[in-house]
Amino acid sequence: MLPDPTVNRQSIDILITEGRMRASQLFFPTLREVPAEAEMISHRLLLRGGFIRKVAAGIYDYLPLGYKVIKKIEKVVREEMDAQGAQEILMPAIVPAELYQETGRWNLDVLFRLKDRNDRDYSIGFTHEEVVTDIIRRDLRSYRQLPLNLYQIQSKGRDEARPRGGTVRGREFIMLDAYSFDRTWDDLDRAYDKMYAAFSRTFARCGLAPLVVEAESGAIGGKENQEYMVVADSGEDIILVCEKCGYAANAEKAEIGERPVKKSDDELQPLELVDTPNARTIEQVTSFLKRSPKKLVKTLIYKAGEQVVAALVRGDRDLNEAKLASMLGVKSVEMADPETILRVTKADVGFAGPVGLDKSVKIVADREVQGMMNFVVGGNKTDAHYINANIGRDFEVSEFGDLRVASKGDPCARCENTLTTVRGMEVGHIFKLGTLYSEKMGAGFLDDDGQEKPFIMGCYGMGVSRMLAAIPEVNSDQDGMVWPISVAPFEVVVILLNPDDEAQCNAATRLYEELQQQGVDVLLDERDERPGVKFKDTDLMGAPIQVVAGRLAGEGKVEVRLRSTKSKEEISIDDATAHVLELRRKLYQESEDKAQAVAVNPQLH
RNA sequence: CGGGGCGUAGCGCAGCUUGGUUAGCGCGCCAGUUUUGGGAACUGGAGGCCGCGAGUUCGAAUCUCGCCGCCCCGACCA
Structure with missing residues (x-):
């Protein structure tokens, strides 16, 4: 349909029958001032741009622009999941307690619990391993039906201790969760690689270049897992990165390399028990004794099953419980209760030390402690510490190893370099679960040898609503958001500067119509605004391509701008549609090029 | 859950210390006039359970107690 050659302000209503894309009718309540509640850049911009509104802590409305972005992210996700042969399903948001009880997750405190009228327990689904495994155990019998990958995109509920950053950590959030079922571990590796490709491509197409890092899988385990971390100063997680060899791991997981121990040639000072009244914490002891925390050794009493263990780390370090458990060859460790501590140290909590500890206690230490001399330790006596303690002379350590949480400057475990830290926002997490759930839930198939075997599973999660925040968190400037074209709320905005000017009206409506007919997602801003x-508003919204119908319209020209570079070009109205289509094609091509570049998992090949 | 802060118009805030007319200001909103290439000007309007509940008082946005909500730091985080 060609526009009427004499369009004016009054006739726009009639001309544009599909009114959904007109800014005057679009519900996007922009704000000039930043709501006091928002701290993070993306949170501020999403609120200011009228993308989201808060309903309660961690619970948000997605307004038209925000929901359009969500739908576009979901579209990319579906394309990439389908391309890997995964099949979309939709599981219930309300999950009966029995399913979570089967695997012992019913008591997790993140569950939103509810009861029906008959007092039966349910919770809002927070992740759906049990539900999907239940599907499989009911209807999947034979190895011939494998492999299988089922996914869904759904709102989840988690009663987070502290929601933050708008949709970064919500209590209700939209997530992709995919679950793979395989016959063998090799097959799981293949399924995992496919998901790696799907996730990496999805993020690339959404304008994100997350670091892939090794991560802890949590108390319930799983064989191997990787997190996708968008590097951002506002990120909640600390990632250790080796710039030389590319090793990257979450702080909870990061291994610390072993280096030759350098003992200083200081003289051994005599061990001395000194009074430290009420000095329990490192901070208190440090200020009381006027010694740096680096001259202190913390003694942490743990229980690994029946065995009581004293773990030693330097005063300014944190013990990594997962590493301790791994050194001791147990699944998990827990801090000893006050009675146990009193029994083995003969002192109140806060004064444990390795010197004169009960003989039943195994003493292990972080490698860093090996090089320390004349340090301060707890006195195993209430209100007392030893100064000038030394290993070998005053006590023995049965094993040294990597026990502390890695921090900046620690040696890399994979090369001779040292680690640096960056902050990251987790947007995806992929796991090899193995038979964790299938065994607990009795989900098995009949293999070709006639044996019943548990499914070998993987699970793959991606934070869709978190990406709504993560993308502008790393793609914005002073004027607002800068969306990549594949997820932008609109691909093109046509700005009609003066609706009373006939030439401008003609130009704007013509281009708007032409672009719509070409399938472009375009917004016409014909509002009666200055x-x-x-x-x-257009800059704030962040659509990648802007077409300005202004004064130049009288000369048969419009201005075409790119949001990302602020570039401006004057183009004749006759050529404008073709020009915009070409820009659009290039932008999509760029994101596809990035997707192709990242699709292979470097950690596994 | 621990520490800190905040709740007054849609948004941003003042007023509270020292109780006392009709609770203010800026932005936004509505009407009109003039404007129209980077958040216009003027005129006139609408809009408040001052978070909720008890108390003190002749009188409470203001003082006291309790509760609720929200934000930040920490703990937590499949």
């Missing part, structure tokens, strides 16, 4: 308002 030009500045429209420019500001």
